[in-house]
Amino acid sequence: MAKTVVQEFTKGLWAEIPPFRLVLGLCPTLAVTKSVENGIGMGVATTFVLICSNILISMLRNVIPKKVRIACFIAVIATFVTVVELLMQAYTYPLFLSLGIFIPLIVVNCILLGRAEAFAAKNKVLPSLADGLGIGVGFTLSLAALGSIREILGAGTFYGMSVFGPSYQPFGFMVQAPGAFVCLGLMLCIMNMMGKK
Amino acid sequence: MRDMFKLFIAIVIFSLISGGVLAAVRNATKDRIEYQQLVFVKGPAINLILDGCTNNPVQDRFKIKDQDKERDFFVGEFDGKKDVVAFETYGKGFGGDIGVITAVNVNTDKIVGVAVTTHSETPGVGSRTKTNPEFGAQFKDQPITDVFKVKADGGQIDAVSGATISSRGVSAAVVQAGEIYKRLKDDLKNKMKASQG
Numbered sequence: 001m002a003k004t005v006v007q008e009f010t011k012g013l014w015a016e017i018p019p020f021r022l023v024l025g026l027c028p029t030l031a032v033t034k035s036v037e038n039g040i041g042m043g044v045a046t047t048f049v050l051i052c053s054n055i056l057i058s059m060l061r062n063v064i065p066k067k068v069r070i071a072c073f074i075a076v077i078a079t080f081v082t083v084v085e086l087l088m089q090a091y092t093y094p095l096f097l098s099l100g101i102f103i104p105l106i107v108v109n110c111i112l113l114g115r116a117e118a119f120a121a122k123n124k125v126l127p128s129l130a131d132g133l134g135i136g137v138g139f140t141l142s143l144a145a146l147g148s149i150r151e152i153l154g155a156g157t158f159y160g161m162s163v164f165g166p167s168y169q170p171f172g173f174m175v176q177a178p179g180a181f182v183c184l185g186l187m188l189c190i191m192n193m194m195g196k197k
Numbered sequence: 198m199r200d201m202f203k204l205f206i207a208i209v210i211f212s213l214i215s216g217g218v219l220a221a222v223r224n225a226t227k228d229r230i231e232y233q234q235l236v237f238v239k240g241p242a243i244n245l246i247l248d249g250c251t252n253n254p255v256q257d258r259f260k261i262k263d264q265d266k267e268r269d270f271f272v273g274e275f276d277g278k279k280d281v282v283a284f285e286t287y288g289k290g291f292g293g294d295i296g297v298i299t300a301v302n303v304n305t306d307k308i309v310g311v312a313v314t315t316h317s318e319t320p321g322v323g324s325r326t327k328t329n330p331e332f333g334a335q336f337k338d339q340p341i342t343d344v345f346k347v348k349a350d351g352g353q354i355d356a357v358s359g360a361t362i363s364s365r366g367v368s369a370a371v372v373q374a375g376e377i378y379k380r381l382k383d384d385l386k387n388k389m390k391a392s393q394g
Contacts, residue, residue, distance in 0.1 A: 067204055075211045076215070078215070086226045087226065089233060093233040093237050
């Protein structure tokens with residue numbers, strides 16, 4: 001591994017930014033980005049689980065038997081997700097209500113298992129931490145960006161604050177499910193165009 | 198065979214540790230989660246009917262075992278006297294159970310207020326039992342021992358138009374509250390006296 005820790009971190013921000021480059025974790029991406037707040041909340045929760053599971057799996061990579069590694073990874077991830085779920089209920093209850101079922105569903109988010117299998121199981125603790133942090137921050141930024149576009153156009157607000165003033169007619173399509181697909185598609189398209197140059 | 202045994206042990210150890218961690222976190226956050234749920238789910242309804250009370254009803258709550266169920270009771274303080282108690286009951290609505298908070302003055306046995314907490318009624322129709330203040334106000338100052346029925350069933354409560362079933366559900370919940378109140382009145386009075394200090 002010739003890459004430095006810093007490179008492991010920064011690849012998550014652009015070269016391997018999860019929803020746009022890896023095209024992973026689309027389910028929460030589409031579902032929760034109705035508003036910036038939801039997007040960031042989901043991103044932070046996922047980042048926390050990603051960092052913790054990456055560190056732990058990397059530490060245990062020589063202990064976990066190869067044949068049952070997936071089951072062990074899932075056990076680690078599910079534990080951290082449940083911890084996050086309980087903490088969110090205890091301290092940010094309104095956010096927990098608006099994210100709903102998508103918190104427990106972080107368990108089956110393919111980014112987490114993907115990073116565990118592809119990276120943490122083969123690398124030392126420090127690069128795994130950097131990888132988890134990078135991918136997590138990249139995921140959070142993507143959700144925040146998508147959430148911003150949808151919230152600004154669909155509700156005329158940004159983080160709950162009015163952007164265009166009261167005369168703005170909200171473009172309700174954007175906060176509904178089809179708006180998420182269209183918006184994500186356009187962003188993927190732009191990312192690919194920029195990547196080609 | 199020995200290999201199988203090793204895998205088995207690995208999985209068992211993983212599950213044990215996960216279970217232990219989860220139990221610990223759950224224990225640590227249990228009280229806070231319960232409080233948050235009360236604040237965000239029942240809090241708005243409680244504050245609505247106990248408007249003007251000088252304490253925090255969600256904090257001043259106690260439990261009484263009623264038959265095989267523990268019930269939460271919220272205390273409201275008016276003019277320096279803790280003599281209003283609010284609690285939740287359920288009535289069958291159009292789309293499932295309707296949660297109703299009924300507040301009773303323990304000295305006069307009269308209803309101080311009625312408000313809907315959780316429901317899955319039709320938005321804009323049955324949901325008006327929650328949002329239309331005039332509907333809940335009909336119960337105000339009535340004796341809790343009365344049997345409440347909507348006018349369509351020969352009672353005294355004006356149903357929300359188009360939402361007879363939802364209105365019937367709320368009335369049934371208040372009647373149930375009356376039964377619980379009758380059953381627990383002595384216990385309630387003692388507890389209220391104790392909390393007066």
